[in-house]
Amino acid sequence: MPDSMTPQQRHNCMSHIRAKNTKPEVLVRQYLHAAGFRFRIHVKKLPGCPDVVLPKYHTCIFVNGCFWHGHIGCRYATRPKSNAEFWQTKIHNNIRRDELSIQTLETMGWKVITVWECDLKKDRRNDTLPSLAEQIRHNGASYASEQAQRRERNAEHRAMLKAAQERYEAAMKELGLSKR
Numbered sequence: 001m002p003d004s005m006t007p008q009q010r011h012n013c014m015s016h017i018r019a020k021n022t023k024p025e026v027l028v029r030q031y032l033h034a035a036g037f038r039f040r041i042h043v044k045k046l047p048g049c050p051d052v053v054l055p056k057y058h059t060c061i062f063v064n065g066c067f068w069h070g071h072i073g074c075r076y077a078t079r080p081k082s083n084a085e086f087w088q089t090k091i092h093n094n095i096r097r098d099e100l101s102i103q104t105l106e107t108m109g110w111k112v113i114t115v116w117e118c119d120l121k122k123d124r125r126n127d128t129l130p131s132l133a134e135q136i137r138h139n140g141a142s143y144a145s146e147q148a149q150r151r152e153r154n155a156e157h158r159a160m161l162k163a164a165q166e167r168y169e170a171a172m173k174e175l176g177l178s179k180r
């Protein structure tokens, strides 16, 4: 594999909390594959290393564990009582990293979908997965019209993108240095 990552990007990927090929992630991949979508997985060169990337639909998907990614209001997002401060910080950092990844990807022109582990439990996945497919198709269609507008304000967009990427790098550096 060609090594085109900056040390910071490599650090972001290595330190990424998400375990790869988790059951929820595999469920999403199997469904999308069966539905005829083609995609790449664990794309390291994109902010946050999205789990699934569908270039044709300009869509990145994160499949998030409710605990690690601090799913708000979710009964699976429990906080351990022992070592509470440690977990508080760790999960807070993960939430912040997720937010920044999404913001940066969106500024780059990607559509971002977060699929939560709890929505892939047996009783919910039959709603979650078809609506995911629908959202992906919708993204593909709306991207085309947005792209036309984006071209009109290309210069402005480039400056915005550069600033967003710099903010992202700086924040990742800060998170990387913070206590884990």
Ligand SMILES: [Zn+2]
Residues within 6 Å of the ligand: 066, 071, 074, 075, 076, 077, 116, 117, 118, 119
């Ligand atoms: Zn959840």
